[in-house]
Amino acid sequence: MIVRIVRMTFRPEKTEEFLEIFRDSKARIRAFAGCQHVELLQDLHQPNVYSTYSLWDSEEHLNAYRDSELFGQVWPATKTLFAAKPQAWSHVQVAI
Template identity: 30%
Template structure:
């Protein structure tokens, strides 16, 4: 499993509306093949900034399976109008344990 780490900056004054729309958009992404879970966090110091964490079966489940599907278009149509800047997206996996 990999975790998508997406930093989202929302237009000023639209933060609460974005959170409401995200609840709908989450249902769209949850239908994608390879989706495991999603969590949205709001930054305390910078309240226009959100951290989206999404568990995927693999990087390809996100970058190919979801991003190249019609679901991505629906997802983006819901959340995209709130973005003040393009999302910064990276993928993380759990490193192999170090030998003792």
């Protein structure tokens, strides 16, 4: 299982536009092969900072999404709204 976290800082006046993009695409992302979960988190103290938290069956599934037509629609539209460069991390769950 791959945990993917992407932190995005938006221009404050563009956050509502981003939320619309996310609302319109979240079901299709969740339905993508290998995606087990996707949710949106908002920073507690910076209301224009959001993170996506998603769970993928494998890195191959995540990469297939990143190479997909859906990502090719969602990501370019989202990038135009940024106030800062996004940060992304991929993790594996550790069973201890």
